[in-house]
Amino acid sequence: MVLQPSERHHRDWDHRRLGPWCSPTGSPAPLSCETGCGEGSWILVCRLLVPTQVSLLSMEEDIDTRKINNSFLRDHSYATEADIISTVEFNHTGELLATGDKGGRVVVFQREQESKNQVHRRGEYNVYSTFQSHEPEFDYLKSLEIEEKINKIRWLPQQNAAYFLLSTNDKTVKLWKVSERDKRPEGYNLKDEEGRLRDPATITTLRVPVLRPMDLMVEATPRRVFANAHTYHINSISVNSDYETYMSADDLRINLWNFEITNQSFNIVDIKPANMEELTEVITAAEFHPDHCNTFVYSSSKGTIRLCDMRASALCDRHTKFFEEPEDPSNRSFFSEIISSISDVKFSHSGRYIMTRDYLTVKVWDLNMENRPIETYQVHDYLRSKLCSLYENDCIFDKFECVWNGSDSVIMTGSYNNFFRMFDRNTKRDVTLEASRENSKPRAILKPRKVCVGGKRRKDEISVDSLDFSKKILHTAWHPSENIIAVAATNNLYIFQDKVN
Numbered sequence: 001m002v003l004q005p006s007e008r009h010h011r012d013w014d015h016r017r018l019g020p021w022c023s024p025t026g027s028p029a030p031l032s033c034e035t036g037c038g039e040g041s042w043i044l045v046c047r048l049l050v051p052t053q054v055s056l057l058s059m060e061e062d063i064d065t066r067k068i069n070n071s072f073l074r075d076h077s078y079a080t081e082a083d084i085i086s087t088v089e090f091n092h093t094g095e096l097l098a099t100g101d102k103g104g105r106v107v108v109f110q111r112e113q114e115s116k117n118q119v120h121r122r123g124e125y126n127v128y129s130t131f132q133s134h135e136p137e138f139d140y141l142k143s144l145e146i147e148e149k150i151n152k153i154r155w156l157p158q159q160n161a162a163y164f165l166l167s168t169n170d171k172t173v174k175l176w177k178v179s180e181r182d183k184r185p186e187g188y189n190l191k192d193e194e195g196r197l198r199d200p201a202t203i204t205t206l207r208v209p210v211l212r213p214m215d216l217m218v219e220a221t222p223r224r225v226f227a228n229a230h231t232y233h234i235n236s237i238s239v240n241s242d243y244e245t246y247m248s249a250d251d252l253r254i255n256l257w258n259f260e261i262t263n264q265s266f267n268i269v270d271i272k273p274a275n276m277e278e279l280t281e282v283i284t285a286a287e288f289h290p291d292h293c294n295t296f297v298y299s300s301s302k303g304t305i306r307l308c309d310m311r312a313s314a315l316c317d318r319h320t321k322f323f324e325e326p327e328d329p330s331n332r333s334f335f336s337e338i339i340s341s342i343s344d345v346k347f348s349h350s351g352r353y354i355m356t357r358d359y360l361t362v363k364v365w366d367l368n369m370e371n372r373p374i375e376t377y378q379v380h381d382y383l384r385s386k387l388c389s390l391y392e393n394d395c396i397f398d399k400f401e402c403v404w405n406g407s408d409s410v411i412m413t414g415s416y417n418n419f420f421r422m423f424d425r426n427t428k429r430d431v432t433l434e435a436s437r438e439n440s441k442p443r444a445i446l447k448p449r450k451v452c453v454g455g456k457r458r459k460d461e462i463s464v465d466s467l468d469f470s471k472k473i474l475h476t477a478w479h480p481s482e483n484i485i486a487v488a489a490t491n492n493l494y495i496f497q498d499k500v501n
Contacts, residue, residue: 100150
């Protein structure tokens, strides 16, 4: 099925897309059952700044881009709207960490190799590559400006010396290859040393080209561009477990792509009504099952999750399973529908559970039980009394992400005031930590924070009225096998790891 780049009948609706990203970033390590959520469990490895436009210009003038990047990251704090981080993602080994920002740039960090003299530096990440993934565009048919902001990044498993990742803005998905080059060919017959073509009449001898050593260069090249398939804004991309296909989801449709075919995709979910006046919900997130290539889930703004099986039919409008928690009538309010909207959905690594994040809670669902979640964690229930003011300043429409640790035993998600929350599923303990510049000294131990709702406030507590709602942690990532996490806020990336005694 060839998808049309535009539709005749198109109408926007106000589903409150995210406003400016104003939250600090950090990378805490996943909790383990042995570590728990106790005080002193987490230490700051380093705080990085995403390169700004100024640093990108300076990088072009120097061969060793990683040194330029790294010095700039540590010495500059100037940030513009374009520098605000909009997505964070570890690769499958955890050796690389990619961030995308609102300026359309992708910055890839590489983990420092451990040395005998500096064992503690093993958790540090330094800039590996920086490239411009998307540029701002303008749709002249719809008089619509297309932002360059990177919405999602997804890594492909490494098959050779190069790395591959998918990045997407609102309309276009791109496949990038990131590779190293430390040799250059010399001794061409038809070209001189500067690359200019030589006159064949002047060639009297033939020579064999040779490879000469050169300074290490990391190159990022676009290998595929998947465009013109989405009428609405892309909110999710997910790589299939067959590693031959991936899906991209927008507000009303989900498309299935083959990595080798850029001009054709299959529409596997379409919830657009014939009459847009009848529109009641939009797709908010989608993800493939980690093991079964035929299974995927997608969530909606109504707080429901649908599990679909592509073996049942080509168009998965009819779900296989439908997950929804009955609403408690006593908690019904004007804001119920808004705060029940799911902002993120993730399969566990085992594939047995689904985790969803709405505005106030994180829920864990068993694939075998559709009528209610098996676990519900309150992220910031103290905000329930402030929903009116949060609605007025648009914070109630913020889209928080959630992540599992490598063993699916701990959950992490973000909150306001640069806070992020961790929930240990085995011990039922939880902790609130803060990623901020005030405690950004390397190897500094993070102290648990507590929010005081009312009454007498203790010395180490913060009042709910003192929370800064302009500082929010929306994007987090977890190392796939170790206790290392990444938390993003504005143009800062905080790297935290489990404290080793």
